[in-house]
Amino acid sequence: xxxxxxxxxxxxxxxxxxxxxxxxxxxxxxxxxxxxxxxxxxxxxxxxxxxxxxxxxxxxxxxxxxxxxxxxxxxxxxxxxxxxxxxxxxxxxxxxxxxxxxxxxxxxxxxxxxxxxxxxxxxxxxxxxxxxxxxxxxxxxxxxxxxxxxxxxxxxxxxxxxxxxxxxxxxxxxxxxxxxxxxxxxxxxxxxxxxxxxxxxxxxxxxxxxxxxxxxxxxxxxxxxxxxxxxxxxxxxxxxxxxxxxxxxxxxxxxxxxxxxxxxxxxxxxxxxxxxxxxxxxxxxxxxxxxxxxxxxxxxxxxxxxxxxxxxxxxxxxxxxxxxxxxxxxxxxxxxxxxxxxxxxxxxxxxxxxxxxxxxxxxxx
Ligand code: NAD
Ligand code: ZN
Numbered sequence: 001x002x003x004x005x006x007x008x009x010x011x012x013x014x015x016x017x018x019x020x021x022x023x024x025x026x027x028x029x030x031x032x033x034x035x036x037x038x039x040x041x042x043x044x045x046x047x048x049x050x051x052x053x054x055x056x057x058x059x060x061x062x063x064x065x066x067x068x069x070x071x072x073x074x075x076x077x078x079x080x081x082x083x084x085x086x087x088x089x090x091x092x093x094x095x096x097x098x099x100x101x102x103x104x105x106x107x108x109x110x111x112x113x114x115x116x117x118x119x120x121x122x123x124x125x126x127x128x129x130x131x132x133x134x135x136x137x138x139x140x141x142x143x144x145x146x147x148x149x150x151x152x153x154x155x156x157x158x159x160x161x162x163x164x165x166x167x168x169x170x171x172x173x174x175x176x177x178x179x180x181x182x183x184x185x186x187x188x189x190x191x192x193x194x195x196x197x198x199x200x201x202x203x204x205x206x207x208x209x210x211x212x213x214x215x216x217x218x219x220x221x222x223x224x225x226x227x228x229x230x231x232x233x234x235x236x237x238x239x240x241x242x243x244x245x246x247x248x249x250x251x252x253x254x255x256x257x258x259x260x261x262x263x264x265x266x267x268x269x270x271x272x273x274x275x276x277x278x279x280x281x282x283x284x285x286x287x288x289x290x291x292x293x294x295x296x297x298x299x300x301x302x303x304x305x306x307x308x309x310x311x312x313x314x315x316x317x318x319x320x321x322x323x324x325x326x327x328x329x330x331x332x333x334x335x336x337x338x339x340x341x342x343x344x345x346x347x348x349x350x351x352x353x354x355x356x357x358x359x360x361x362x363x364x365x
Contacts, residue, residue, distance in 0.1 A: 011259045012171040014153050014178050019248075021241070024143065024181040028060035031098065034139045039094035041065050045085075045111045047072055047103030047145060055145075055184070059102065066093055072106035075278040079125040079161040082110065086117045086124075098139035098176075104196060105149030105158075105281065108142045112157035112173050115140035124168065125161040133170045141177040145184040147247040148196035148282060150203060150255020152178045158281075165275045165333070180252065182244040193239055194232075194312045195282035197247055198303065200254035201228045202285050205299045207261035210343035214260060221257035224250040232306040264344030265295045268337045269361055272330030286314055291364040295344070319363045331358040 018026055031042060041064040048071040050056055061067055066089060070081075089096065095118060101111025115137035117124050127133050144152050151158075155174050156167030167173075188196075204221040207213060227250035230236075231243045269288040273279040279287070290307075293300040307314050319327070335341075335358055341349040 009260055012155060012174045013256075014175050016177045017180060018177075019180040021181060021183045021245070023179055024055075024058060024184060027100070027141075027143070027179055030141070030177060030179070031060060031100070034098050035062070037097040037139065039096065041093060041096055043068065043089060043096045043099045043114070045070055045099060045101045045103070045107055045114065047107050049187075050102070050145070055102075064093075066096070070103070070107060070110060072103065074280070076160050076165070076274055076280065077106050077110050077113070077158070079123060079128070079159050082113045082117055082124045082159060085110075086114055090118070096138060098141065100141045100143065102143040102145060104144065104146040105151040105199075108144060108149070108151040108175075109157040109159065109167075111140050111142060112137075112151075112175065113159055113168055116157070116168055116170075116172060124159060125163075127168045128159060128161050128164060128166040129169065131170045133168060133172060136172045139176050141179065142175045143179045143181070143184065144248070144251070146188045146192065146196050147182075147185055147244070147251040148199040148254075150200065150251055150258060152180070153252055153255040153259070155259065160275065160278075164336075165271050180248050182241070182248045185244045185248065186239070186241070188239070190239065190310060191313055192282075193247075194306070194310055195280070195286050197228065197231065197250075197282075198286050198289070198306075199282045200224055200247075200251050201232075201299075201303070201306075202266050202289055203254040203258045203263060204228070205296055206264040206266055206344070207257050209296060210262060210264050211346055212261045212343050217257045217261035219257075220253040221261075224253035224257060227253070229302075233302070233309060237309060262339060262343035264340055265361075266292055268334045268340040268344075269330075269358070271337060272332075272334035272358075272362065275333045276326055276330045286312075287318065287365050288361075290314060291361070316365075319365050322362070327359050327362050328355075330362050331355045334358050 044067045048069040051069045101107045119135045156169040158167040227246045266289045270284040273284040335355045345352045
């Protein structure tokens, strides 16, 4: 190998992290120094699940702040949605000091994308891709209320646009601050706890099973997998305060493992499902991973044990209800993620898998 030719990933990490049960109540003092920036108000993007629930009373809302409840079901965040929120707030309130996302991966991605779109002109669909953003965004903080996506530490804000599902990916996407309070995840329903938690498990398995895998990725990935196994298969498996803490750290470590590797076959298929049917990311991953034993082997068996242990809903024979056109479109979306296939199958991936083969993978579901 010619070392001189390798470009090592120079990734940007989150600036500040506060961790611990109850740490959410530090948000007020964390935001204080930022409040004088721009037009002096904060935008809180909050998962609509919390509307009318006690957490809302703990959000440090001050005079002039905007609190925006966003329903993240059933569809994933879209470029249109980002543009609409940005345009409305700019017109009615001005330029915020910061944007704080309180919710799952969907909400955190909305907060990350908004931060960038407050300073970059035009529609967010212009910026779907790597390093297309022209200017740094405004201050942004993320407060996960469900664990698994790693969106709290990733360099991307995944959006579905008119032509593709792809992130706004650059250094400026990364949060200035994250608040990791495991207590916020206590109310997550069991199925969702599983689907989103499995995102981390699958991130680590895919990161480890491909050509970009390395010791950096392994160090974080191994620990994240260990924690996932305790949470989903250990003696005290299930939702509990202790396991909420573990899963929150697994999510962060899984995300960090991924910054230094890449996802693979499962995520490529999952993106196809999300694009065509709007299927939520974690659930789509589970639908796909369940049928990928020939790519990922034992971890798929382990995944099935976890499904059984927690009595998770995972429907079969979905493909019977899909049209050939839908399957072809999913395969096309999936095939057009070359970085994932290259990682999973090697530089000569195009000689190993065709769009027709990918259609067959969808027909298994
Ligand atoms: P989500 O944000 O879509 O939320 C899933 C469900 O859980 C929703 O119904 C939500 O209301 C509910 N929920 C969240 N917190 C809750 C709580 N404390 N109590 C009760 N209900 C709660 O789920 P997610 O799986 O975290 O995120 C998926 C999104 O993340 C997708 O849009 C995907 O594209 C994106 N994603 C981004 C990255 C990244 O690096 N940026 C990585 C993976 C996934
Ligand atoms: Zn994922």
